[in-house]
Amino acid sequence: MNRIGAKRIGWLQTRTGDDHSRLMLLLLQAMLIVAALITLLPYVWMVSASLKSNADIFSSSIQLIPAHATLSNYATTLTSTPVLPAILNSIIMAGGETIAVVVTSIFTAYPFARLRFRGRDTVFLLVLGAMMIPSQVTMIPTFILMKWLGWINTYQGLIVPRAVTPLGIFMMRQFMLSLPRELEEAALIDGCGRLRILLQVCLPHLGPAAATLAIFTFTTSWNEFFWPLIVVQSEDMQTIQMLIAAMKQAEAADWGVIMAIITLSVFPTVAIYLLLQRYFVKGVAMSGMKG
Amino acid sequence: MSGAAETTRSPVYTGMPRTRRPRAGAMRAAEARFAWLSLLPATVFFALFVGFPVVYSFMLSFRDWNLTSATAEWVGMANYEALLDDETFVRSLLQTTIFTISITVCILVFSLVAAMLLDLKLKFIKLYRTILYLPAVTSLVAIGIVWVWLFDPQYGLINQLLRGIGIEGPLWLADPQMALPALVITAAWRNVGYFATIFLAGLQGIDISYYEAARIDGATAADCFWRITLPMLRPTILFVTVMSVILSFQVFALVYVMTGGGPAGSTSVIVFYLYQQAFTYFRMGYASAVGYVLFFIIFVLTLAQFKLFGKQADA
Structure with a gap:
């Protein structure tokens, strides 16, 4: 050797x-x-x-x-730019989206992974097909829908249209398929209801998958630019990414301050990545290779 | 596993009245009922945020609507016909295509090379893997602006380095000839590490015994690459190509923050054009038509790639 x-x-x-x-x-x-x-x-x-x-x-x-x-750029950033409200908006948006995606993925994936019902495979194919549709096609009607609902400039407007993702359902289903069926069969023989099985037998084993999905969703949402740009039109609701873009667009762009804001905005996702790296690698493998 | 042992001791079972097992048919029906109940929230979601928009924007693409007027006038195929005569649209489509091809070639070459390097058992290999993936968790807005600064003709790092070796660098983002290449460089920097991670997973899925057998038969490293690595990686190459094409065709954030489509329209791409039509000029019908053309192109390209690679696999 x-x-x-x-x-x-x-x-x-x-x-x-x-x-x-x-x-x-x-x-x-x-x-x-x-x-x-x-x-x-x-x-x-x-x-x-x-x-x-x-x-x-x-x-x-x-x-x-x-x-x-x-550190004067950081001092200027904190005192004379709305960076803190923007970070708060991003935390609420990314946090809300993460919770929503994890919960809906678990409930939606379970029937596809474990239950037998008519039309299951067709419906699952439709979910996968939804992944193919570029968001630009659905964006204009979704924006109009937000206007009808009065959800422009609101957190629900930012979060709800992204609360279910085909990728999350797909990842969760793949993971559930890898769990041994015997766990649930014992409970089933004892006459347990499916909801109870999902919550008390299945859920405790979903930790790694839920963590992977949560971290993925949070960083994607934190970095998201396109949808917030459309649904947010007031300054007090803008996310950190929107604030950065707006500052660069401003007439007298102060590069030191912009770099300070960018450094602050990059820090959370890089820190999450460095601390929880194994979940990222797992996520790439789960979303990529089993397709 | 300890997890399984725990489950059998879990409180679910204690003190539960033992009922007789219901008939299989009744169980099957209950199972289906629960399945649909569990699927209900997602079904409502997909109906509202995928089904409705897909249909609505298709209908909108045959109409003329500025978002504020009460009625949307039916114009038939006029939006689609206007697209063909719209120079900016055709140019955006062309530039998107050039961008997509360049970036996909860059990714296929550099990501595969990076993945093969990351597959070696060398010192600090974990550290290299960590570093190369870093751009994938960094936002495009942040990356775009940092690269604007790196590409600055006067004070940017790139031209300063070039000056150090006696070359006067181009104006990059201010030069209509160099702006699109600058976007490709930025996008490549962001995506190579991400796709290298996917290639790495593919490489590690290849059984080592293939290489050992080839080595006994006297194969060189180059033989191994062309005869083992590349053919075995075909599904990964397909996946990476499809993903890269889909993502690149939808490039938006980088263009928005780095060039705004300029200079002189040289970096206008299709999604940026769609965004402008919809939210600057409020031509909702026209923008919907652009969206459907984009959808159609992505659909055809994806299908074509599957056909192409599928055929090679048969041969």
């Missing part, structure tokens, strides 16, 4: 102790480092700019680490 310990080297057929392949491995490692640097550089540049004074931002030399680091 190679000394670098390439046990699962797969596609790269290295020969033991071969200098040529050791050089190859070094080259591959260098490629990884370059890829990581390209990925990280914009983040470093963003945080660095948020800590710079205007004089340093408009400087003709590259300063990855600010020469005169200052």
Whole structure:
């Protein structure tokens, strides 16, 4: 075996102790480092700019680490921009959507995974088909519906049209199918109702799937731009993403302040990702490969 | 599993009056009743937010309506006919296509290469995987604006780096020739890591014994790539291509924050055009027609890709 310990080297057929392949491995490692640097550089540049004074931002030399680091952009952000209400709006929207999607996915997925009824497979195909419809097709009538209901500029207008997702139903169903049936059969023989089985037998095992779906939904919703842009028309209801876009569009855009707001807006999703990474990888595998 | 043991001890069973098992038919009926009851909220939702909009916007696409007037006038195929004569629409469609093809090629090449690198058992490999996925959890609005700043001709990092090696960089987003490529670079930076994670899952699903057998038969690394890796990855490649095409055809947020469709309309894309027609000019019927054309294109492209890859699989 190679000394670098390439046990699962797969596609790269290295020969033991071969200098040529050791050089190859070094080259591959260098490629990884370059890829990581390209990925990280914009983040470093963003945080660095948020800590710079205007004089340093408009400087003709590259300063990855600010020469005169200052928190003044963050102070300006907090005192003279509506960043806190915007963050609160985003938390309410993303939180509400997450709870709604997890609950509706569980109740909708269960019959598809476990129950026998006429038309089940046809209805499930329709759910999958709904995934194919671009949101731009449904957006205009949904906006008109929101107007009729008086839901423009409201949290329900932001949340309700996104409260059920085909992807969530699909993910939850796949997970339920992987649970052993025996768990439920014992309860069924004892004469337990299906609702009780779902809530007391099935639900306790859904933790990992629910967590994956919740994290996915929360970050997607936090980052969502298109629908809030349409359904929100007043400044006090705007989300953090809308605020950032509006600030960049403003006549005298203050780049230091904008970078500070962006850094604040990026922080929650990146933190969730770094802390709960295993759920993300699982989510990608669940949504992607079993289709 | 300890979970199963817990279930049998759960309070559900204690003190429950044992009833005789109902007949199978009655049970089946009860099961169906519960199924539909459980599906009811989602059914109402899909009727309101998918079914109704799909039908309504189809009907709207044959009408002329500005959102405020009481009636929407029936205009027949006029909206669709006008689209063909609308230079901005045709241009947006063309630019969306160029964007989609460029980004999909970038993703297929770079994501696969990245995934193969991430599949190696090297030091810090977990760290590299973590870093490369980071852009996928970052919002397009944030990314778009940071890249506007990176692309700044005077103070942006990219041109400053180019200047460092003696090249005067282009004006990027201010140059009608370079604005769309700049969008492609930004979108590639965002999506390569995400699709690499999907490719990685595909790679790890390939049984290692194929490679071992090939190696015994004297195959080179290149042979292994063309004869084992690529054919075995066909379902993943199909999935990534379809996803990338669907997502790229709907590109909006990046265009909205980075260029606003400019300069000189050079980055106007179809969804941005739809948004402008609907919410700047309030041409709801016309915008609905654009939406249906988009729907049709995505549908045909997806179908074509399945047909194409399906055929190759048979051969």
